[in-house]
Amino acid sequence: MQLNRSGIAAVLGALAGTLLGSSPAAAEAEAASATNAYDQSASEVGSVVADTALLVYQEDDHRVRAIESETGLTWNAPSGMIVSGKFTYDTLTGATPNGAIRSRYEQTFVPPRKTRFIGGGLGINPDTHTGASGRYTVAPNQLPVDKGFKDHREAYDLGVTFPLADGLKLSVGGAASSETDFSSYSARASLAKDMWGKNTTLSLGFNYERDGVRPFTGVPRALSYMGDRIVGGAKVKQIYSLVVGVTQVLTPRWLIQLNYSYGDSRGYHTDPYKIFTLVDVDTGDPFFYIYEKRPDRRERSSIYGATKFALGSAVTDASVRWYHDSWGVNAMTYAVSEHAPVGHAGYVEPGLRFYRQTAARFFAPYLGIDVPTPPFVSADSRLSRFRAWTFSLKAGAHLTSRLELYGAAERYVQEGRRFDRSAPGVLAQTDLFNGTRSTSLISGLRYTWR
Amino acid sequence: MSPSSCGRAKHLRRRLLVLALLPLLGACAHIGAQPWERDVLARKSMQLAREPAIMAFDEHTYFSKEAASGGRSFDGGGCGCN
Numbered sequence: 202m203q204l205n206r207s208g209i210a211a212v213l214g215a216l217a218g219t220l221l222g223s224s225p226a227a228a229e230a231e232a233a234s235a236t237n238a239y240d241q242s243a244s245e246v247g248s249v250v251a252d253t254a255l256l257v258y259q260e261d262d263h264r265v266r267a268i269e270s271e272t273g274l275t276w277n278a279p280s281g282m283i284v285s286g287k288f289t290y291d292t293l294t295g296a297t298p299n300g301a302i303r304s305r306y307e308q309t310f311v312p313p314r315k316t317r318f319i320g321g322g323l324g325i326n327p328d329t330h331t332g333a334s335g336r337y338t339v340a341p342n343q344l345p346v347d348k349g350f351k352d353h354r355e356a357y358d359l360g361v362t363f364p365l366a367d368g369l370k371l372s373v374g375g376a377a378s379s380e381t382d383f384s385s386y387s388a389r390a391s392l393a394k395d396m397w398g399k400n401t402t403l404s405l406g407f408n409y410e411r412d413g414v415r416p417f418t419g420v421p422r423a424l425s426y427m428g429d430r431i432v433g434g435a436k437v438k439q440i441y442s443l444v445v446g447v448t449q450v451l452t453p454r455w456l457i458q459l460n461y462s463y464g465d466s467r468g469y470h471t472d473p474y475k476i477f478t479l480v481d482v483d484t485g486d487p488f489f490y491i492y493e494k495r496p497d498r499r500e501r502s503s504i505y506g507a508t509k510f511a512l513g514s515a516v517t518d519a520s521v522r523w524y525h526d527s528w529g530v531n532a533m534t535y536a537v538s539e540h541a542p543v544g545h546a547g548y549v550e551p552g553l554r555f556y557r558q559t560a561a562r563f564f565a566p567y568l569g570i571d572v573p574t575p576p577f578v579s580a581d582s583r584l585s586r587f588r589a590w591t592f593s594l595k596a597g598a599h600l601t602s603r604l605e606l607y608g609a610a611e612r613y614v615q616e617g618r619r620f621d622r623s624a625p626g627v628l629a630q631t632d633l634f635n636g637t638r639s640t641s642l643i644s645g646l647r648y649t650w651r
Numbered sequence: 652m653s654p655s656s657c658g659r660a661k662h663l664r665r666r667l668l669v670l671a672l673l674p675l676l677g678a679c680a681h682i683g684a685q686p687w688e689r690d691v692l693a694r695k696s697m698q699l700a701r702e703p704a705i706m707a708f709d710e711h712t713y714f715s716k717e718a719a720s721g722g723r724s725f726d727g728g729g730c731g732c733n
Contacts, residue, residue, distance in 0.1 A: 239696040254704035258712065269711070271704050289707075389725065400683030408725040442725040448699070452681070453688035458699055462721045505722035509697055516696045524719035532719035540696045548696065558718050583718055595705065609705050613712065637716050645704050 237514045237542035238599040245277040247651060254607075254645030256291075261638040264346065265295040281364035289356040289378075296346035298635045300475035300580040301339075302567050304487050305627055308339045310347075310476070311428045313421040313492075344635050347474065354380045360389075368395035372406075385412045391444075402448040410440040416473035423494035424574055427476055438468025454511040464501040471495045477580050482569040485626030489570060493579040495563070500527040516540040518552075529562035530584070538593070547598035557588035566633040569625065582635045587617035589636075603651075608644040613637070 251274050258267040269291035276284045299310060312335065339345045360374030370393045378385045391406030419431030446460035471494050479489040507520035522534040538552030561584040563577035590613070597607035615636030622629050684692060691697060700706065706723075714720045 240694050242690075242693045243695040243698050244693065252704060254708070256708040258708075269708060271707060273704070398683060398686065399689075406725065410725075442721065444721075444725060450683050450692060453684040454691045454697075456692065456697070456699075460722060462725070464721060464725070501719075501721060503719070503722040507699065507723075509699065511691050511694070511697055514696070516694075520723075522719070522722040524722065526718070528718075530718040532717070534719065534722070542696075556713075556717060556719075561718065583716060589717065595702065597702070607702060607705070609702075611709070613716070615716070639712070639716075641708065641712065643705055643708055645702075 236545050237548070238546045239540070239542060239548050239597070240514050245275070245649065246281070247279045248277050249650045250275045250277070250647060251649075252645065252647045254643060257642045259640050260295065261640075262344075263296060264637070265293060265297055265350070265639075267291055267293050281370075283360075283362040285358075285360045287356075287358040289358075290354070292351075292353045294351045296348040297350045297474075298582065299345050299347050300472075300477055300493060301345040301490060302478045302480070302487065302580070302628070302633060303342055303344055303631050305341050306486065307341055308345055308487065309336065310339070310345065310490070311336045312418040313427075313429055313431045315419050315431055344632075352380050352382065354378055354383075368399070369393070382417055383412065383414050385410060387411070400450040404444070404446040404448075406444040406446075408440075408442040408444075410442070412438050412440070412468075414438075414469060414473065418473065420469075420473055421492040423471055423492050424578070425492060427490035427492065429492075436469030436473075438466055438470060440464055440466040456509050458505075458507045460503075460505040462501075462503050462505070464499075466499045466501070468497060470497065470499060472579070472581060475579065475581055477565075477578055478567040479570045479574075480567050480625065480628065482571050482625050485624060485628035485631070487567075491574070491578075493581070494577050495579055496528065496577055498527065502526070514542040524558075528584070530558055530560070532556065532558035536591075538595070543596075543598075546600075548596065550593075550595040552591070552593040552595065554591035554593070555588070556591075558586065560584060560586040566621075567628070582615075582617070582637075585617055585634070585636075587615050587634070587636050589613060589615045603649050605647040605649075606645070607647070609641070611641040611643075613639045613641070 251272075253272045254270070256267070256269040258265070258269070260266070269289065271287060271289045273285060273287040278284070301308065301310070335349060337347060337349065356376065356378035358374065358376040360372060362370055362372040365371050372389075372391045372393070374389050376385075376387045387408060387410035389406060389408040391404060393402055393404040395402050413435060415435040420433040420436055422429050422432045442462065442464040444460055444462040446458065448456060448458045450456045473492075475493045476490045477493045478487045479491065480486060481488045501524065503522055503524040505520065505522045507518070510517045517537070517539055519537045520535070522532075524530070524532040524534070534554065534556045536552065536554040538550050540548055540550045542548050561579070563575060564579055564581070564584040566580050566585070568574070568578065591611055593609055593611040595607070595609040597605060599605050615638065617634040617636050619632045619634040620630070621633060624631070624633070695701070710723075
């Protein structure tokens with residue numbers, strides 16, 4: 202019994218030592234015995250790093266498919282200055298839900314009219330790039346999706362970090378991205394200050410973003426009937442974001458990060474391609490479709506906490522995020538992953554992420570035709586109440602001291618309330634949730650010149 | 652339970668709490684790492700923003716499918732996925 206007690210005490214002592222820090226001698230011994238490539242220093246001073254990666258993203262039921270490539274070049278000057286540039290190109294194809302509910306009857310959807318309504322003709326101008334602007338029909342009991350959806354995006358990002366004074370760094374950068382119907386420009390600046398023997402880092406960042414949307418169909422009149430005349434060609438929104446953070450080293454093998462972020466977004470937030478169903482309150486059948494409408498302002502705040510803890514060559518990474526916005530959405534995100542070394546040159550990292558959110562105040566899957574139309578309404582599943590799981594496996598290996606191969610496989614599953622037994626008529630047996638399930642495969646290659 | 656025994660229980664709980672927090676105070680004195688202890692913190696595997704490309708792809712996916720965004724950094728999206 203005494204032996205057992207002393208054994209437990211030894212284990213507890215070792216654990217306490219692990220948590221509260223190890224002696225210099227132990228650290229040196231550990232460094233000497235480090236045999237995995239990912240135990241090496243992350244310092245890239247005096248190097249140029251080229252990084253290229255490819256993502257293949259596929260949603261279930263032949264919905265959206267995205268192929269995204271990213272190529273970046275980073276120069277880490279001996280002075281401590283860092284210059285980085287990144288180019289992203291992606292293509293999107295597939296089918297995206299248009300906001301309408303399933304029906305036991307065939308449904309036909311028409312775009313807003315770009316020209317005056319003369320006689321019986323609809324002034325439809327089908328776009329050659331995307332079917333989002335054309336007329337289309339959805340079979341009975343199928344989720345209404347626009348199958349002609351396709352687009353591509355080019356995005357550029359440039360950033361520079363200057364070491365200003367002892368432990369103080371200034372980072373500035375800008376980004377631009379362009380799609381056929383959307384463009385975005387942003388500029389950012391942040392300061393980071395290392396303090397108390399580099400054990401504490403305080404950071405403060407500001408970002409300004411300006412987004413312009415030019416829908417293929419023109420801008421529909423919000424809350425008016427499907428097929429009504431457009432009210433414009435383009436809309437804009439501006440986003441101001443602020444992030445304040447602290448990173449703290451707790452022990453030689455344990456660090457934490459805490460961020461507070463605030464974003465104020467003003468302008469056009471409505472999805473111009475999304476419609477909303479008004480139903481017959483007796484039968485539950487779709488009666489009428491209107492264009493959705495969202496508020497012109499959205500304030501978001503979040504608190505994000507993350508921690509990394511090393512035990513031998515393994516590293517546990519855990520994070521939590523609390524989110525709230527002025528649309529009434531509250532969300533919690535939890536993520537955990539475990540970096541495990543494999544041989545001398547590789548690692549695997551299984552991960553799990555759980556996310557849940559409440560619905561926006563103006564979200565509804567449908568409304569009865571007898572209900573006065575509210576000032577804002579959307580049936581976009583992104584604004585509904587749901588939870589989501591991500592199961593991931595990342596891996597990487599140093600093929601040579603300069604060349605590194607990495608990748609990831611991820612499965613993302615959203616779960617929401619599918620049936621509402623109190624819904625009118627046939628809607629009580631209609632699947633009202635149209636969340637996403639998707640699979641992502643990522644592969645990347647990184648080369649370092651020293 | 653009488654009011655006096657209830658008060659004693661509260662007092663005991665407070666003392667136990669103080670006792671439980673004492674080791675943490677001790678730990679505070681040792682917070683951080685000395686320059687010669689930073690080898691583990693400097694490892695590639697210990698960096699907060701590892702695999703930036705994977706992180707960017709993931710953020711893009713979540714931004715286009717969920718209402719919440721940001722936290723780790725700015726909450727803009729730069730994409731038309733609204």
